[in-house]
Amino acid sequence: MSKRLLMIGYGAMGSEVHRLLPDGMTLGWVVVPEAFAVEVRDRLAGRAEVLTAIDQCAEAPDLVVECAGQPGLAEHGEAVLRRGWTLAVVATGALADEALYARLTTAAREGNGRMQLLSGAVAGMDGLTAAREGGLDEVTYEACKAPRSWKGSHAEQLVDLDAVAERTVFFEGDAGEAARLFPANSNVAATIALAGVGMRDTRVRLTVDPSTTRNTHRIHARGRFGEFDIELNGYPLESNPKTSTLAALSVVRACRQALEPVSF
Numbered sequence: 001m002s003k004r005l006l007m008i009g010y011g012a013m014g015s016e017v018h019r020l021l022p023d024g025m026t027l028g029w030v031v032v033p034e035a036f037a038v039e040v041r042d043r044l045a046g047r048a049e050v051l052t053a054i055d056q057c058a059e060a061p062d063l064v065v066e067c068a069g070q071p072g073l074a075e076h077g078e079a080v081l082r083r084g085w086t087l088a089v090v091a092t093g094a095l096a097d098e099a100l101y102a103r104l105t106t107a108a109r110e111g112n113g114r115m116q117l118l119s120g121a122v123a124g125m126d127g128l129t130a131a132r133e134g135g136l137d138e139v140t141y142e143a144c145k146a147p148r149s150w151k152g153s154h155a156e157q158l159v160d161l162d163a164v165a166e167r168t169v170f171f172e173g174d175a176g177e178a179a180r181l182f183p184a185n186s187n188v189a190a191t192i193a194l195a196g197v198g199m200r201d202t203r204v205r206l207t208v209d210p211s212t213t214r215n216t217h218r219i220h221a222r223g224r225f226g227e228f229d230i231e232l233n234g235y236p237l238e239s240n241p242k243t244s245t246l247a248a249l250s251v252v253r254a255c256r257q258a259l260e261p262v263s264f
């Protein structure tokens, strides 16, 4: 019998994940804000039940994936974890809020739930978490995207996205600030911080480049293990250029992991 997935959010990433769900996993429920429920119900045309709160879900899903962004994790994360369900998360930037982080970890502990932080648009989180065990001296992260990928974000206050003519750095700071200021664009900064040296000590630089069509992520880590540099040039999703295709694929991978006895 097929395992059943509950998805929080059903935007660009959610629809892509739904399209690519592995055999053996079906979408049972989608949770979206009231204002989007009618539209999402129309799009799904009966293929999954559309809810607006976790307590409306009458059965236990085999897996819950958050594809809703930071407000979605803040709103529904606790209810999922208190029910003892497993929650795979991409809006890791929400965890820069220490109070929310504490609420979710307490809910997971008390409810016997599990929060799985997904690697999203980047690679190397396995190596970084392993490297941390030996001690890390430095972790830096740089993102570079096309102007259209920064549209509608705080970048609009820092750089003229319509006029920018060459690669331009518009933000330098720590991972916590980046995740808070760019909630739809800098979850990766928080993911790297959570896997490495934390929000305050992870240095972040955000850039825009009018000549690129990719979402580029560069990570540098140095510690007792040695050092590594990762550069990932991802294709953005057509339906949302802020979001890399790999981020959606990392959710698909989490679905596959829930099905298979052997996994990376």
Ligand SMILES: NC(=O)C1=CN([C@@H]2O[C@H](COP(=O)(O)OP(=O)(O)OC[C@H]3O[C@@H](n4cnc5c(N)ncnc54)[C@H](O)[C@@H]3O)[C@@H](O)[C@H]2O)C=CC1
Binding pocket: 008, 009, 010, 011, 012, 013, 014, 031, 032, 033, 036, 067, 068, 069, 070, 071, 072, 073, 075, 076, 090, 091, 092, 118, 119, 120, 121, 122, 183, 184, 185, 187, 188, 191, 240, 242, 243, 244, 247
């Ligand atoms: N960790 C990573 O590498 C990445 C993380 N992300 C995160 O994933 C999020 C989703 O990306 P897209 O699908 O491209 O965005 P999108 O804007 O296309 O879709 C967001 C969806 O979430 C829903 N939503 C919003 N607030 C909600 C709430 N309180 N409860 C339930 N649903 C809610 C919306 O109705 C919409 O269906 C981004 O906002 C970002 O936070 C995105 C890319 C990479």
Ligand SMILES: O=C([O-])CC(=O)C(=O)O
Binding pocket: 121, 183, 184, 185, 186, 187, 188, 189, 215, 234, 242, 243, 244, 245, 247
């Ligand atoms: O998808 C990406 O390239 C990264 C992203 O939006 C995020 O970190 O929130």
